[in-house]
Amino acid sequence: MFDPTRKDYLHQHMQGLTPEERICYNYFRRNGILLPFGFPNTHHDTPNKFILDPEHGWTTTDCSDPLSGWDLLKVVQVENGTAKDDLYGKLYFYLRNQLELFVDRLQNLNIKFDLYDEDALNLSQKIKKERFDRIYVSNICDEVYCGIEPVLTKLYPLLNNNNPNTTLIALFMNWLPSIPSSAIKESINTIMKRLDINEPPSTLQDTLDTVLTLTTKADLEVNALYDHTRQFKAYMEKMKANAIAEKVGLYRRKIHKIVPKRIYGSMKKNEQDKALSFEDERVKHLLYEVGFHTFKEHYVEWKIAA
Ligand SMILES: C[S@@+](CC[C@H](N)C(=O)[O-])C[C@H]1O[C@@H](n2cnc3c(N)ncnc32)[C@H](O)[C@@H]1O
Numbered sequence: 635m636f637d638p639t640r641k642d643y644l645h646q647h648m649q650g651l652t653p654e655e656r657i658c659y660n661y662f663r664r665n666g667i668l669l670p671f672g673f674p675n676t677h678h679d680t681p682n683k684f685i686l687d688p689e690h691g692w693t694t695t696d697c698s699d700p701l702s703g704w705d706l707l708k709v710v711q712v713e714n715g716t717a718k719d720d721l722y723g724k725l726y727f728y729l730r731n732q733l734e735l736f737v738d739r740l741q742n743l744n745i746k747f748d749l750y751d752e753d754a755l756n757l758s759q760k761i762k763k764e765r766f767d768r769i770y771v772s773n774i775c776d777e778v779y780c781g782i783e784p785v786l787t788k789l790y791p792l793l794n795n796n797n798p799n800t801t802l803i804a805l806f807m808n809w810l811p812s813i814p815s816s817a818i819k820e821s822i823n824t825i826m827k828r829l830d831i832n833e834p835p836s837t838l839q840d841t842l843d844t845v846l847t848l849t850t851k852a853d854l855e856v857n858a859l860y861d862h863t864r865q866f867k868a869y870m871e872k873m874k875a876n877a878i879a880e881k882v883g884l885y886r887r888k889i890h891k892i893v894p895k896r897i898y899g900s901m902k903k904n905e906q907d908k909a910l911s912f913e914d915e916r917v918k919h920l921l922y923e924v925g926f927h928t929f930k931e932h933y934v935e936w937k938i939a940a
Contacts, residue, residue, distance in 0.1 A: 640696050647697070650923030654719035662722045668700060670716050670723030701725055702926040707898070710920060721924065755780060755788040765794035768801055768892070775804040775934075782875050786882045786936065795883075795938045801892055802884065802936045809869050810862060810930045821859040822852060854922050857929035861909035863895075866932050875934075884936040893933045 648656050658671050666685060667678050687693050701709065701721055709721065709728045716723030739745065750760060754774055769789055774780045785804070794800045870876065870886070879886055895906050898921060910929065912918045921927070 637696065643697065650919075652719050652919075654717065655721060655924065658720050658722050668722055668726050668729070670726055671720045673723075697926060699926055701924065704728065706920045706925050707917065710916075755784055758788055758791045761792060764792075765796075766792055767794050767797050767799065768803065769793060770803045771805075773805040773807045776806055776808045777873075778808050782873050783878045786878055786884060790882045790884065793938060798938070798940070799891070800938050801887075803893060804934045804936070806866075806869075806932045806934065807928070807930065809932065810857075810865065817860050818856055821856040824855075824859055854927075854929060858910045858912075858921070861907075862930075862932070863907045863909075870934075879936055880939065883939050885939040887935040887937055890933070890935050892935055895933055897927050897929065897931045 648659065651659060661671060662668070665675065666682070667675050669675055669678070685693055704725065706721075709725050712724040712727045715727060748761075750757060752760060754771065769792060771785055771789065775782045775785045782804075786802070789802060793802060876886060889903055890901065890906055894901050896910060898910060898912075900906060900908065912921060
């Protein structure tokens, strides 16, 4: 977490934050307790065994951040009890509300949890009776893990084929080989306009700051601004995803019903394939500078073939 060789990465992230956000980020990194800034933490004296393992020490990476696990645009809407830029304080109240909703559901619905410490591909051998309307496989369809064919083949038997809406959802994170240079150029022009750096910097320090700002932000923004619909289709073809799905008895939805195709993408029918474009400066700041998404993420929904 405080490895000196990672200091540069830490500073690159922190330079994009506002001074207030930076204070809260630093405070959270140092004590790991999710509370509003300045809230007494005397009673929070028991280490979290999921984060701090007695044998292996700190278990998460230094860029793991709880803010990235939730919808930042909803988290910042929390208004009670925190300063505007105390994002961890906002997350505290947001999660308290989510946990209340969750407990409420546990009390009112018939829910059962079965936890397996298993290779996901072996689950259909373990789970004999239950069939599921939804299965989310995270990004194990990526080639670095299992690939598409084993996942669809091995998990298909667990899907409930009596429900026409049954869906297997997958995330692809490691698929985009490179963005064509023409698209990069176009995105850089948009970013230059947004950062208003057509004006020549007045001092050497200004120049250095400008270069640093552009290079650290540009990579993410290019990913987000790039309409990778065609490339993703080509990738699916290269992986023979449609042929595999057809053989297994699944069909890739053209219009998603459950998750947007891209992180922070639209669910509106005619906007699902649109490149991301964030008009609001605060939204851009939150997504590019505060959050840790790469914007290469792409979701797929497979339904049972009719
Ligand atoms: C990028 S992480 C995803 C983390 C988190 N679940 C998410 O969706 O953001 C992918 C995870 O899948 C796990 N994984 C890869 N192959 C698997 C398999 N065959 N069975 C179960 N888990 C697997 C990896 O160990 C890794 O923790």
